[in-house]
Amino acid sequence: GAVVSQHPSRVICKSGTSVKIECRSLDFQATTMFWYRQFPKQSLMLMATSNEGSKATYEQGVEKDKFLINHASLTLSTLTVTSAHPEDSSFYICSAAWGRNQPQHFGDGTRLSIL
Amino acid sequence: AQSVTQPDIHITVSEGASLELRCNYSYGATPYLFWYVQSPGQGLQLLLKYFSGDTLVQGIKGFEAEFKRSQSSFNLRKPSVHWSDAAEYFCAVGDISNFGNEKLTFGTGTRLTIIP
Numbered sequence: 159g160a161v162v163s164q165h166p167s168r169v170i171c172k173s174g175t176s177v178k179i180e181c182r183s184l185d186f187q188a189t190t191m192f193w194y195r196q197f198p199k200q201s202l203m204l205m206a207t208s209n210e211g212s213k214a215t216y217e218q219g220v221e222k223d224k225f226l227i228n229h230a231s232l233t234l235s236t237l238t239v240t241s242a243h244p245e246d247s248s249f250y251i252c253s254a255a256w257g258r259n260q261p262q263h264f265g266d267g268t269r270l271s272i273l
Numbered sequence: 274a275q276s277v278t279q280p281d282i283h284i285t286v287s288e289g290a291s292l293e294l295r296c297n298y299s300y301g302a303t304p305y306l307f308w309y310v311q312s313p314g315q316g317l318q319l320l321l322k323y324f325s326g327d328t329l330v331q332g333i334k335g336f337e338a339e340f341k342r343s344q345s346s347f348n349l350r351k352p353s354v355h356w357s358d359a360a361e362y363f364c365a366v367g368d369i370s371n372f373g374n375e376k377l378t379f380g381t382g383t384r385l386t387i388i389p
Contacts, residue, residue: 200382201363253317264316
């Protein structure tokens, strides 16, 4: 089946650091990728939607200058958390879909901890 | 805007017993509905989805769900649970994004515990 790889699975860094998370579709070309954030014991909240070669569409309340999303190819999207602070600590999950009306396939998530 | 309610935060069932997880949605048109399962520290796996047609949907791992428009519900069922079914279950409703894919709105999840 469709596989989405997310890297790293866990990152711990100091406040003020920028962190990049990669999301790769391994066996299909992802025309659309989604980035979610999940707080402990809570649901997933959509942060942004990106189409290959286009700017990401951010959900209301998500700072686009804080969470930089690049979808440079059909198999790779990156989320960069710039100047991360402890309140950015969370579980970030990406998903990818290969066409219109196709289901999303999720990565295994990245646990980000900012000290 | 669409929304999803999962009334049960935590459910405990015995192995071999039947299971029903509740999901209610709010959406202005015919919804796209999904059930996902999440194991600790991992991403989500799609169990099943409803787009149109037969209101009883079969999924993987022996799960099924029934879409009931009159009740705005999409409950997940399994006749006999296995210990490996212990996980977090999320119901979601999809809205077509600008790119033609579903923007998913998730419920708060139901944590399933299986006891021997």
